[in-house]
Amino acid sequence: xxxxxxxxxxxxxxxxxxxxxxxxxxxxxxxxxxxxxxxxxxxxxxxxxxxxxxxxxxxxxxxxxxxxxxxxxxxxxxxxxxxxxxxxxxxxxxxxxxxxxxxxxxxxxxxxxx
Amino acid sequence: xxxxxxxxxxxxxxxxxxxxxxxxxxxxxxxxxxxxxxxxxxxxxxxxxxxxxxxxxxxxxxxxxxxxxxxxxxxxxxxxxxxxxxxxxxxxxxxxxxxxxxxxxxxxxxxx
Numbered sequence: 001x002x003x004x005x006x007x008x009x010x011x012x013x014x015x016x017x018x019x020x021x022x023x024x025x026x027x028x029x030x031x032x033x034x035x036x037x038x039x040x041x042x043x044x045x046x047x048x049x050x051x052x053x054x055x056x057x058x059x060x061x062x063x064x065x066x067x068x069x070x071x072x073x074x075x076x077x078x079x080x081x082x083x084x085x086x087x088x089x090x091x092x093x094x095x096x097x098x099x100x101x102x103x104x105x106x107x108x109x110x111x112x113x114x
Numbered sequence: 115x116x117x118x119x120x121x122x123x124x125x126x127x128x129x130x131x132x133x134x135x136x137x138x139x140x141x142x143x144x145x146x147x148x149x150x151x152x153x154x155x156x157x158x159x160x161x162x163x164x165x166x167x168x169x170x171x172x173x174x175x176x177x178x179x180x181x182x183x184x185x186x187x188x189x190x191x192x193x194x195x196x197x198x199x200x201x202x203x204x205x206x207x208x209x210x211x212x213x214x215x216x217x218x219x220x221x222x223x224x225x226x
Contacts, residue, residue, distance in 0.1 A: 035214075
């Protein structure tokens, strides 16, 4: 059974650009959540999608957005990139629906903003 | 504010030693607590999930306990091996979704 797949694995952008990251969850998982990991702030929750609806949202500016498709694949977008957006972006999927369950993470997309 | 703290931030032990990693959380109204392992530059691997109604979970050489009343969880690793070297993270779920609040992690080094 394939795990959570994130693309691209690495990317370099310049300030002001925008970026789109993709996440394919484990087959059958309908919950997809996104996290940002930086050395200074650690792991921080961005948002969660379930059945194409945003279910939870973290404390990030509106430049960070996401969506989920009918096949449960998810994308997150960051517009007007800033140097501080350089981070490892992790996607996680879960089978649990009504109550929180075990999360399975992908390898992440490492974004560098120059 | 719901905070999760892990102490120590780093730990170095000789191979074969039994060790305990600590996790504390400020709000005891949790749904569950998860322990993860992260190797450098990699994603997170789920180790153990403890539901709020449970006191402990075991998987192989790993045992995690949960004490909601005191806001603490421990991860016990028996007979540590160099392959156990990694960063260990605990995370708490406070709401009905899959939104986790993470601790800062404990970076473990097991020396041969």
